[in-house]
Amino acid sequence: MSRPRNKDDAAVDEALAECRETLKQRFPLPSSPPARKPRKGSKVLPLVLLALAAGVAWKDPAYRNEHFVTQVGQRQAIQLADGSKIKLDGGTEVRVSWHLRTRQVALVRGQALFDISPMHYRPFLVDAGNADIRVVGTRFNVNMYAGDVRVTVAQGKVAVTGRAADRTSLLMPGQQVVVQQGIPGEVVKGNAEDATAWQESRWVFAGTPLAEVVAALQRYYAQPIELTDPDVGKLPLSGVFSSDSVETLLALLPEILPVKLSREGEAVRIQPQAEKNNSPTR
Known part of the structure; x- marks a missing residue:
């Protein structure tokens, strides 16, 4: 139980109160800083980051x-x-x-x-x-x-x-x-x-333009194959051939199409059968 207060207690309280007031006057507490207003940038920054991310995604x-x-x-x-x-x-x-x-x-x-x-x-x-x-x-x-x-x-x-x-x-x-x-x-x-038969070393041509045929041959033939006339490249070729024997197919071309073959250096030239040789005769 707490004891009853007497005159001495009242005097002590009064003395402590005076001391507190004196300390406050000698050593005043710093004033509280004003409440900060939220910066506008704090809301803008997430939007900027979102825009940047969207721009990166758009550019892919x-x-x-x-x-x-x-x-x-x-x-x-x-x-x-x-x-x-x-x-x-x-x-x-x-x-x-x-x-x-x-x-x-x-x-x-x-x-x-x-x-x-x-x-x-x-x-x-x-x-x-x-x-x-x-x-x-x-x-x-x-x-x-x-x-x-x-x-x-x-x-x-x-x-x-x-x-x-x-x-x-x-x-x-x-x-x-x-x-x-x-x-x-x-x-x-x-x-x-037919289009993917090349996986099995086969070419399946069905009215395929000779220019496309030559492109297929060139993927398995190191020496250049040249078409001397654009019209020759339009000639259609049909048949099934092996990509393992390009020379055989080249040799067959004059028997299948109206063309003839000649060699100039390392190049194989395919020209129209009726093309005249402009080199001088002796």
């Missing part, structure tokens, strides 16, 4: 690059990090770049078969010279030759856009399109098995 920068090249007569199978597969024909070069929003491949030259893992939020883009190809998940073949591009679809859907015309062709399985000088042609039926 590459964070990883890969480069693959096959020599003449060599084929190569590539397994990509996302599970996609690319098979390169002979004399083919591709550049693979991984971006934030897309997967991209530049087909610099040659022919390649693409088997793409589906990613709806991250499409697969192929730059094939005069043609742009966009897919989500599919299997298709791209053949570049003499500045033109032939795209054949085995599975899925493929959108092909020409660089010289603002027109896009949508290909379904069993269809193909040829992009000439950056302009997509008519979508026609295409046999994917």
